[in-house]
Amino acid sequence: MYLKTGVTPSASGSAYLEIETSAKPGVSGMKLSCSVHGPRALPRSAPFSPHVVLSTHVKYAPFATTQRRGYLRDPSERDLGIHLEAALRGAIIADRWPKSGVDIIISIVEGDQDRETSRSQGDEVWDMMNALSGCITVAAAALADAGIDCVDTVAGGVAALVQAAGDDSKPSIVVDPIPSEHEKILAACCIAYLPTRDEVTNLWFRGDLPASELELYTHMVEKGILASRNANRVLIDCLRETVE
Amino acid sequence: MTTSPPTLAIPGQLLGPSSRFQPGPGTHLHEHNLYSSLLGQVHITQPLRAPGPAKRLTKITPAPAPAELPTISVAPSSAGRSTSSSSVGGEESARTRKKREVLPEVGNVVLCRVVRITPRQAVVVILVCGETVLEAEWQGLIRVQDVRATEKDRVKVYESFRPGDIVRAEVISLGDQTNYYLSTARNELGVVSAMSEAGNTMTPVSWKEFRDPETGVTELRKVAKPQ
Numbered sequence: 408m409y410l411k412t413g414v415t416p417s418a419s420g421s422a423y424l425e426i427e428t429s430a431k432p433g434v435s436g437m438k439l440s441c442s443v444h445g446p447r448a449l450p451r452s453a454p455f456s457p458h459v460v461l462s463t464h465v466k467y468a469p470f471a472t473t474q475r476r477g478y479l480r481d482p483s484e485r486d487l488g489i490h491l492e493a494a495l496r497g498a499i500i501a502d503r504w505p506k507s508g509v510d511i512i513i514s515i516v517e518g519d520q521d522r523e524t525s526r527s528q529g530d531e532v533w534d535m536m537n538a539l540s541g542c543i544t545v546a547a548a549a550l551a552d553a554g555i556d557c558v559d560t561v562a563g564g565v566a567a568l569v570q571a572a573g574d575d576s577k578p579s580i581v582v583d584p585i586p587s588e589h590e591k592i593l594a595a596c597c598i599a600y601l602p603t604r605d606e607v608t609n610l611w612f613r614g615d616l617p618a619s620e621l622e623l624y625t626h627m628v629e630k631g632i633l634a635s636r637n638a639n640r641v642l643i644d645c646l647r648e649t650v651e
Numbered sequence: 652m653t654t655s656p657p658t659l660a661i662p663g664q665l666l667g668p669s670s671r672f673q674p675g676p677g678t679h680l681h682e683h684n685l686y687s688s689l690l691g692q693v694h695i696t697q698p699l700r701a702p703g704p705a706k707r708l709t710k711i712t713p714a715p716a717p718a719e720l721p722t723i724s725v726a727p728s729s730a731g732r733s734t735s736s737s738s739v740g741g742e743e744s745a746r747t748r749k750k751r752e753v754l755p756e757v758g759n760v761v762l763c764r765v766v767r768i769t770p771r772q773a774v775v776v777i778l779v780c781g782e783t784v785l786e787a788e789w790q791g792l793i794r795v796q797d798v799r800a801t802e803k804d805r806v807k808v809y810e811s812f813r814p815g816d817i818v819r820a821e822v823i824s825l826g827d828q829t830n831y832y833l834s835t836a837r838n839e840l841g842v843v844s845a846m847s848e849a850g851n852t853m854t855p856v857s858w859k860e861f862r863d864p865e866t867g868v869t870e871l872r873k874v875a876k877p878q
Contacts (some may be wrong), residue, residue, distance in 0.1 A: 419786075446754065447787040455828040500679060500688055504754060505825055551662050554727045556688040558679065559663030603663040603686070646661045646690055 408638070410545070410645040412552040418442035420553025422645075424545040426537075428585050437537065438517040441545040443553040446507035453508075458501035459555075460508040463492040465515070465542055472518040472534075483531075487539055490611055494543045494563070494599035497608030500556040509555060513542050532613060533567070533586040536597040539611065540565045540583075543599045544638045551646055559601035561608060562642050564634025566627045567595035568614070580627055582634040598631035602639050607632070656695070660687035660725045667723065675724025691727040698722070755780045755789060755822050755831055760840070763791055763833065765816045771795050773812045775820070777831065790830050793820060797834035798873055799841075810859075811835075811873035817844040819875050841875035 408426050415421035420443040427436040446459060453460070465487040467476045480488075495511070515538060540563030547561045567584035570591040578593055586592060594614025600607050607628075616623055656666045666678060666685045674680050675696070677689040687693070698721060755761055755777055763775035777789040798806045812818065819840050820833035835841045838858075845861050847853050847870060853861035855874045862869045 445787075448789055449828070451829050453828060457825075503688075506828075507754060551690040554689055554691075556677070556679070557662040558681070558686070558688065560661060601663065603665070604681070643661060647659070650659050650661070650690055650692070 408641045410548055410641055412548050412645060412649045414440065415442045418444055418549075418553075420549045420551070420555070422545045422548035422552060424541055424548070426541055428583075436517065437515070437541050439513060439515055439538075439541050439545045441511065441513045441542070441549040443509060443511050443546075443549045443555070445509040445553075446504045446555070447509075449506060449508045455506065457505050459499065459504040461492050461496060461499070461501075461511065462508060463488045463495070463511045463513070463546075465491060465513045465538075467515045467518060471515050483535060487535060487542060490539050490597075490609060491542050491546060494561060494609035495546055495550070497599070497606065498547065498557045498559055498561040498601060499550070500558060503556040509553075511546055511549070513546060515542075533584065533592050533595055536565045536567075536595045536611065536613065537583070537586075539563060539597050540599075540634070540638070543609070544642055548642055548645060552649065559603050559606075560639060560642050560646070561599050561601055562635045562639040563597060563599050564631045564636070564638055565595060565597050566630035566634060568593040568616070568623070568627060580630050582630050582637075594627070596627050596631050598628065598635055600632050600635040600639075602636055656693055656723060658693055659691070660693050661690050662688055666693065666725075671720065672723040673720045675722040677725030677727075678723060685723060687725045689725045689727060691725050694724050694726060696722045696724070753780055753783050753785065755785075755791075757822050757824060759822045761791070761820055761822060761833070762843070763818050763820060765812045765814050765818060766790075767814055768808050768812055770808060773798075773808055773818075774830075775818060775833065777833075791820070791822075791833045792826065792830040793818070793833045793835060797823065797832070797836055800836040810871040812842065813845065813870075813872070815846055816842045816872065819843050835873055835875075838876040839878060841873040843875045845870070845872055 410424050412422045414423045422441050424439045425436055465484050466480055467484060469476045543561060543563030550557055566580055566582055568578050569581055569589040570578045570593060594616050597611040598607055599609040664687045666687055669680055669683050669685055672685055674685055678685050679688045759780050761777045762779040763777045766774045766776055773793045775791045777791050795806050795808055796803050798811045820835050821840060822831055823834045824832040826832040845853050847863035849863060849866050851863050851865050853863050856862045858874050859871055860869045861872050
């Protein structure tokens with residue numbers, strides 16, 4: 408995992424994140440770049456707001472995934488933007504900036520996908536989870552670089568319930584899953600977590616689990632928090648390096 | 652308890668208990684502890700001592716005044732950034748020049764330029780807030796009743812401001828959706844720099860007049876008292 412702040416000079420804050428997933432050839436990592444613009448004046452048509460208005464844009468580059476993406480934002484990218492906004496809103500002290508707007512723009516330069524296999528249709532939803540957790544981490548770094556008041560550094564983490572090749576084997580929980588490495592993913596959750604506050608600002612659960620196994624749900628959330636704590640360590644190291 | 656606060660802070664870092672410090676800019680209070688909310692350097696400012704010898708107590712006051720605590724604040728460090736990118740000269744100057752954006756707040760004295768005037772108000776854009784030049788332009792409004800403190804009913808906006816004037820004003824309200832409300836109802840507030848109709852920079856001659864040094868023509872303004 409590689410994180411650097413201050414990559415875009417024209418933005419008030421920016422960050423770049425690279426996640427290398429495995430040594431397996433043909434499997435690329437994820438590359439994200441985030442820029443934060445503002446705080447700046449709201450457009451004239453906007454109503455009075457006593458706190459900062461966040462707007463988040465997440466866009467896959469057309470060449471980021473095996474399936475070529477369009478230039479317009481599609482519903483899954485919009486979805487990512489909404490989840491990201493929810494995750495960041497819990498971390499920002501919004502009333503320090505009345506009457507102003509902050510734009511957070513993330514471009515996913517390279518999505519985390521296996522180039523060898525062509526079956527990746529079903530994997531896309533799980534890839535979105537990994538993308539969201541990367542988006543949250545990189546946006547937190549860019550917000551800190553922009554000097555926007557935050558309660559804590561928020562970082563994303565993913566946990567997934569996977570089943571190995573054999574059909575009757577017991578499913579296990581993995582942290583930061585790589586969809587191409589597992590035969591079958593039963594469920595996944597993406598968590599945005601504030602470590603010093605011990606608060607979860609966003610929780611996204613996907614998949615089908617039997618409702619009776621409540622313990623499984625809490626286990627997955629705990630693993631997600633663990634993954635987010637690991638990401639946070641990288642984030643803090645990077646910020647410390649920036650300020651020194 | 653006795654550990655000293657860190658010199659560098661990242662958002663969410665514990666700075667100390669609220670019994671030792673007062674929260675300043677860039678910090679926030681959570682469950683009796685002070686945390687940093689910005690990335691930067693920690694500054695501790697001691698409270699100003701009351702001038703002169705302490706007066707003899709003539710009345711009973713609450714024993715420890717909370718203002719006696721030092722204020723702790725976090726400011727983004729521009730100097731720290733330049734060292735990290737000192738290898739690239741152009742980038743370095745760009746990074747050090749960049750400062751954290753500030754917003755006009757109620758009570759701030761700002762410098763603004765008059766954009767247009769109507770009989771009821773003057774529309775201005777705020778350029779400088781306190782000591783810092785703003786990156787974004789914020790629109791402000793000086794209403795006719797806020798132009799001066801006396802004889803408010805006789806104020807005429809066109810006798811006080813003209814488009815293009817640079818005005819020193821005080822923010823009195825965050826205002827509505829688009830405008831900050833400003834006031835010049837103080838001696839030291841008002842027009843600081845104005846151009847005459849002939850296009851020359853004028854000099855103030857009285858509290859309500861500017862004179863063009865070349866043509867000798869005087870024009871009416873709400874003049875700021877020179878400092």
